[in-house]
Amino acid sequence: MTDLCDRPAHELVGLLQSGETSAQAILESTLARIDAVEGRPPTTAPYIEQPDDRTRVHAYIAVTRDLARRQAKAVDDGLAAGRDPGPLAGVPVAVKDIFCVQGTPSTAGSRILETFVSPYTATPVARLEAAGAVVVGKANLDEFAFGSSSESSAFLPPPGNPWDPRRVPGGSSGGSAAAVAAGEAVVSLGTDTAGSVRQPAAFCGVVGLKPTYGRVSRYGLIAFASSLDCPALVTRDVEDAALVLGVIAGQDAMDATAAVVPVPDYRETLDAGVAGLRIGLSPDYIRLRFPDPVSGELRQQSIAPEVEAAVHEAAQALAAAGAEIVEGVPMPNTRFGVPAYFVISRVEAASNLHRYDGVKYGYRFPGEVADLKDLYRKSRGRGFGPQPKLRILMGMYVSAEQYEKAYYPRALRVRTRIRHDFEQAFDPAGPYRLDALLTPTTPATAFEIGAVYGDSVLMQYADLLTVPGNHAGVPGLSLPAGLDRQGLPIGIQLLGADFHEAMLLRVGRAYESLTASAGWRRVRPAVLQSVGSS
Amino acid sequence: MPDSITPEIFRHLVDLAALELDEDEAEYLRRQLNGQLKAIAELESIELDSETAVTSHGVPYPDAIRPPLRSDDVRPANEADDILAQAPATEERYIVVPDIPHTELE
Numbered sequence: 228m229t230d231l232c233d234r235p236a237h238e239l240v241g242l243l244q245s246g247e248t249s250a251q252a253i254l255e256s257t258l259a260r261i262d263a264v265e266g267r268p269p270t271t272a273p274y275i276e277q278p279d280d281r282t283r284v285h286a287y288i289a290v291t292r293d294l295a296r297r298q299a300k301a302v303d304d305g306l307a308a309g310r311d312p313g314p315l316a317g318v319p320v321a322v323k324d325i326f327c328v329q330g331t332p333s334t335a336g337s338r339i340l341e342t343f344v345s346p347y348t349a350t351p352v353a354r355l356e357a358a359g360a361v362v363v364g365k366a367n368l369d370e371f372a373f374g375s376s377s378e379s380s381a382f383l384p385p386p387g388n389p390w391d392p393r394r395v396p397g398g399s400s401g402g403s404a405a406a407v408a409a410g411e412a413v414v415s416l417g418t419d420t421a422g423s424v425r426q427p428a429a430f431c432g433v434v435g436l437k438p439t440y441g442r443v444s445r446y447g448l449i450a451f452a453s454s455l456d457c458p459a460l461v462t463r464d465v466e467d468a469a470l471v472l473g474v475i476a477g478q479d480a481m482d483a484t485a486a487v488v489p490v491p492d493y494r495e496t497l498d499a500g501v502a503g504l505r506i507g508l509s510p511d512y513i514r515l516r517f518p519d520p521v522s523g524e525l526r527q528q529s530i531a532p533e534v535e536a537a538v539h540e541a542a543q544a545l546a547a548a549g550a551e552i553v554e555g556v557p558m559p560n561t562r563f564g565v566p567a568y569f570v571i572s573r574v575e576a577a578s579n580l581h582r583y584d585g586v587k588y589g590y591r592f593p594g595e596v597a598d599l600k601d602l603y604r605k606s607r608g609r610g611f612g613p614q615p616k617l618r619i620l621m622g623m624y625v626s627a628e629q630y631e632k633a634y635y636p637r638a639l640r641v642r643t644r645i646r647h648d649f650e651q652a653f654d655p656a657g658p659y660r661l662d663a664l665l666t667p668t669t670p671a672t673a674f675e676i677g678a679v680y681g682d683s684v685l686m687q688y689a690d691l692l693t694v695p696g697n698h699a700g701v702p703g704l705s706l707p708a709g710l711d712r713q714g715l716p717i718g719i720q721l722l723g724a725d726f727h728e729a730m731l732l733r734v735g736r737a738y739e740s741l742t743a744s745a746g747w748r749r750v751r752p753a754v755l756q757s758v759g760s761s
Numbered sequence: 762m763p764d765s766i767t768p769e770i771f772r773h774l775v776d777l778a779a780l781e782l783d784e785d786e787a788e789y790l791r792r793q794l795n796g797q798l799k800a801i802a803e804l805e806s807i808e809l810d811s812e813t814a815v816t817s818h819g820v821p822y823p824d825a826i827r828p829p830l831r832s833d834d835v836r837p838a839n840e841a842d843d844i845l846a847q848a849p850a851t852e853e854r855y856i857v858v859p860d861i862p863h864t865e866l867e
Contacts, residue, residue, distance in 0.1 A: 346844055486822070487827065565800065566802075577778070587848055607779055616778075616780055619778045637809065642815075698816075699819040
């Protein structure tokens, strides 16, 4: 029998409501799994790799056992008293440690916030808790979400991929995705600024949903690039994604960018099928200019053949179910997504990181300083790791009047062009009239720990196929779509029009049903093969 | 291609950013920044006509989906103690900082 911690949330909620299990039993199953696969807790001490480190998952910066046990007991007590326990009652969630949760350390994976204990809770987390979810811990991430592998966290060992812990789980929400894949949480909350939920979901063989910008409140999310940041979620299947999005979406008096758009019941249309839907394929997501994985030189090339094949197989399956596949959809500005992101996200990050000064909260250099400016320099110099430093410096360079060479205005105009590609593809009166665009999520499957980290250009290009959606603000859904020859998960991506998450979930669910009997769906991540099932 | 970010420009950026760096770290960061600029240079190959507007966020915010402004009411904020407790150095509810660089006026 499958362990409780390996089941999807919608099943667990059903079991709970029918009295077949309890929130506390679900939680204990999850905590037992954490004990079995997690490994030693990450710290900010100088990192010396131990032999065991690359066999474990290290998904969490902090496991909040006491908080979780209190919340689980409250759910069970509520049920016993006949109260409605909520749509996510008893579901163990991991929260990326870039969301503030009252009374817990909220570090953003940075030494500069190591001592910060949040005085308030982020809106998406508060909504999960109000729906009965149980917060199991704060998941590890790239420092301030700056990365695509989770290796830049100040808290080490870095997270490992549950399918091969010598490899990265992706990033920046690597801990969130690894936790769900390894049964250390049933669902998790992450963020997606350039692909930070979709890419790790693809690498870890789970579902990742980046909603439309404005669909979910950013209140309580530690800011990186405010015009691109999106609270996003990782789940085991599409139905869970629909369930969780329904809970966290919607306007919020605390975030003026949370749009006033009604939140549909995303589960209602899940099984409507794909007959008659127009699903697009674009050559610009298959063959494009990106750095050679070996030489690092930018050149026109194709993505990994097995990833490309997974996209075509998915298109064939959807076509057989009645979808109309529209080939040759031009998305000519896809390849400019990363260069434009190098400019826009850095300018916004530099601005957002000015607040960390060693004065109001977080790390303060404890030694002698000459004056206030020296305190800033020493606190920031020691508190920030290399990624925040790079982002601050680049942000200042490309926006400084004497150097900028119109970098920033040019990048913002390129962003207009990227947005235009999507508007044209989804325009109901246009030539393509797509309901969804089907693409690969990543150019290749998970890479080894240490193979890319340190080369900030190569690392940024891991977001090649996800970042255009962030520039445009449109929703994106990454789905597991098989395993490559090395047994590593492959992800495919569905992109849709603004606020059309229900359409992506519907297509995603259809794909899931069409491939339900595929052999790869029964393969378990490597770290679970040594864990006995109860 | 010569580095766009010379050691001199780099030192100026570091000063603006208020970062103290050791030499090895500084040279690594400077090299990475120059590598990133080569990727950014891709943007120069795109032809932009003068009518292309800038996009500061992807999704348009027409009035229909924009939340109305909050009413200007006094609301209690009871987190002052929690917030102050985060400051690394305080004295009688003031946050302590070292000397602030200043110039005496004659």
